[in-house]
Amino acid sequence: MINKNNYAVLLLSCPDKIGLVSTITNYISENSGNIVDLDEHVSSAEKTFFIRIVWDLTNFLIPIDQLNNEFEKILKKLNANFEIKFLSKKSRTAIFVSKYDHCLNEILWRHSTNDYPFEIPLIVSNHEDLRLIAEMHKIPFYFFPIDKENKMEQELKEIELLNEQNIDTIVLARYMQILSPNFVKKFPNQIINIHHSFLPAFVGSNPYKQAYQRGVKIIGATSHYVTEVLDDGPIIEQDIIRISHKEALNDLVRKGKDLERLVLARALINHIEHKILVSGRKTIIFD
Amino acid sequence: MINKNNYAVLLLSCPDKIGLVSTITNYISENSGNIVDLDEHVSSAEKTFFIRIVWDLTNFLIPIDQLNNEFEKILKKLNANFEIKFLSKKSRTAIFVSKYDHCLNEILWRHSTNDYPFEIPLIVSNHEDLRLIAEMHKIPFYFFPIDKENKMEQELKEIELLNEQNIDTIVLARYMQILSPNFVKKFPNQIINIHHSFLPAFVGSNPYKQAYQRGVKIIGATSHYVTEVLDDGPIIEQDIIRISHKEALNDLVRKGKDLERLVLARALINHIEHKILVSGRKTIIFD
Amino acid sequence: MINKNNYAVLLLSCPDKIGLVSTITNYISENSGNIVDLDEHVSSAEKTFFIRIVWDLTNFLIPIDQLNNEFEKILKKLNANFEIKFLSKKSRTAIFVSKYDHCLNEILWRHSTNDYPFEIPLIVSNHEDLRLIAEMHKIPFYFFPIDKENKMEQELKEIELLNEQNIDTIVLARYMQILSPNFVKKFPNQIINIHHSFLPAFVGSNPYKQAYQRGVKIIGATSHYVTEVLDDGPIIEQDIIRISHKEALNDLVRKGKDLERLVLARALINHIEHKILVSGRKTIIFD
């Protein structure tokens, strides 16, 4: 839920060793921070420690603008990767779309409920089809038509726009263009895609057709962070739905829409509520 | 359920055309058969008609031993493939195992409940490990050790045994040997395998390890008819279970056992209750 | 899917006896109707026969306006209840709402996709809150405020409006008023409600609060036809979602919205695609 409280979130991973939890929680307590939520995980295979701590900043002795520096001092000896987020601050999320409207509508509805901590400063598309929906919701719609020749140039403009608008999260809501490695590198673990299959089955194009031809009894959808390799990034969320011989290919497409929009929405929510740590090709989700 | 009634089942597929249902149901009614269950499906993509009809033989005018011949006369003009089965007759099912006992135990328990129409005349294995379980259930256990040299010869002995025992269904309950094409051809759509992944993801060996390394959020199991291509036969049943970052590889293996045994059992039940039609690489399941 | 073909649907139930399928399918075939889909069920407990047949009217010898009369002649000897529907004709669906928008938005989006055979001639509400959404979708919005004094009178006006507009289906999309028996009787098996629990658990008000206090591990939603007894009509669709101790009451409410809108949408789709037969307090769904 959108949290009106003055809470900070620490997301941290580091090599495992003795005393990590007490070192970190001690530091927060000594500075008068009340921990309201804590999740910890040790991957015994990789000997890595992961933690998410939420604490109340009301009486916290370290000023917000010095938080990163002060934690840096403590955490550098742990050889830790960490981020500090604030639950009162909404994510600035850009939505990329092409022609399908189901994922876009789902996210716009979630946004309208005020149940989730994000705002949508802009919608980007390589087609004009969904401009009307954007306008109905009074959200600026940017049209960047893309072909082989202009792709790099258009992406640079998109990146510029996203930076100007302080976008921290990009949702590919059935965006039918592959982003270039250059684009992807600019937003590590910030671009969320929905693939309409149960990855790693049916990578690439027309997964419903592939599923139909294989005669599977279950279809799936997968939401993942985008990396430079197609449909290969860390998986955030997956779900499935049963199908039967009665369903023709267009029924799979119709049913699949319900899966895609829910799976993408759930992935987005975990991301903007700062519940995800990425470790190599995997995600740790403290939900 | 095991049906004490005197019911026949017709499983039929043929090119679709007008009047098929009435032609067939008419024939049964005219001969005083009371239809108690009927499922029909037309695949509009392949223009193929599928039907399953269950009728009461009590007052049926055609003697059982002439059923096939008489239906043949009617159905040949439809260019139909068909089978007639009797619900009062139990399937004679052979179970092939290696070292894992979870699927074997599941099927033995199902058998013991008398809830399902099958008997288990024998268990075949390439290892001795599970002999004790077979003996506890008083089921003959046949040991056929297999190596590269003796494989063809041993399989011939197995085929001979299966034929002698009038086996109509073979369950590969985590049998860790690939059957040769020669063996498979002898039992078309009669050999049911369980693969411990959500096919077509993670074909081949060590699917849990593959799943663990990919960081999927859901693992699956797939039961399918065995064809000459590995893990490629018509899928009968699939199911999934959620996993999280907390689960190590051996947890996936442990959790997966529950999936494997249930998915295999459900596939077997549909098979022995004569609810499955095979069409190319797909199954039509009238459950 | 919306079916552009010229198909008729027969939904029929009657006491079970020999030869029903062939009598009915014969009649259709003799009149040059090609059956494209058929589902049949015999309830052995109640000795009742249920069937749904879809056939192509293209070359059908009986004119559409005489279909009911001609079938009546054939079917009266069977002591059958039956309806004939046309897949090319869209359902005229009225949506009743109060203040919650999630179910309304879901149905409006489904409508916009053109994937389902219904139109929405009007939205009725006892509050003004959702008028704007209706207007954005250019659907007439009728405001009928209701209190103890005016309830009967307002319902009469609503009934008049629904009749004028030839409404055949009424969806209570989280409509927070109990319809009077008089209203309900006018639309038997035509009013679809969504209750935000797994019925029959947590009947009545505040089901999420009841669920939270009971400490259940799963919450549900139930869509059913409305009868004169509250939350007691024939169930069309149910689904569930897992919850954990981490979820506070408002999290249940938030998660439950996803369930409610999907369960209601699926029930509506089965209804408008003429896949439901009602038998006493149960539904037969040929999906």
Next chain:
Amino acid sequence: MINKNNYAVLLLSCPDKIGLVSTITNYISENSGNIVDLDEHVSSAEKTFFIRIVWDLTNFLIPIDQLNNEFEKILKKLNANFEIKFLSKKSRTAIFVSKYDHCLNEILWRHSTNDYPFEIPLIVSNHEDLRLIAEMHKIPFYFFPIDKENKMEQELKEIELLNEQNIDTIVLARYMQILSPNFVKKFPNQIINIHHSFLPAFVGSNPYKQAYQRGVKIIGATSHYVTEVLDDGPIIEQDIIRISHKEALNDLVRKGKDLERLVLARALINHIEHKILVSGRKTIIFD
């Protein structure tokens, strides 16, 4: 999994206040305990703090036999309820059965896998039916026939037996007798029952019949701790399975068996792996 390591588990709840996590983790770290797993939850509605900590005892400075006393000193100022368990110590689980074998077989199979930390010193029954299964598994079988007259007396003998055998967990594996309050009080949060419905729907006897008559689309099973009020104790695990109009009452019973045994097994596993805290009528499950 059965953990060969020398790990301790602390399960603790207390009124929430600032610094709890650091106080506790500090104490463990200062005594050279390496925390390998930690889960924490604050119920904001009840202002209660819950924590589960697993740490390595290898270099722990406090001897095992003084653990409780030493923690008592630290934790009494927190007004905490706590337990300390050892993962290397197997639970001593007694199984109570009557005539149904599916839950018993499930638990015996789990036991045989060595995947779970429990042993089964004895099986208790009010019928002789399942003695053979106990004998096949070489587990002592105690027959305590129960009628109105002898119930109290027999229960006292059972309690004596359970105490003699140091039983810490009792599984009612479809045990068809209601335990008296006197019995229940002796084993608080140690008796696990399986009820064959989705509680609180269909409390009491014949839940499948109740479900069948209500026409639900989903059936469920619920495993819970036994309290003095029938089917009312804290819920540990629930799951469901879809049914359709095709299923007769005995099909529900048959399908339900699969649910019951899995739900009961999962509840038992969480209990014996010390992952459950009970808070009033609810469970906190750190899985």
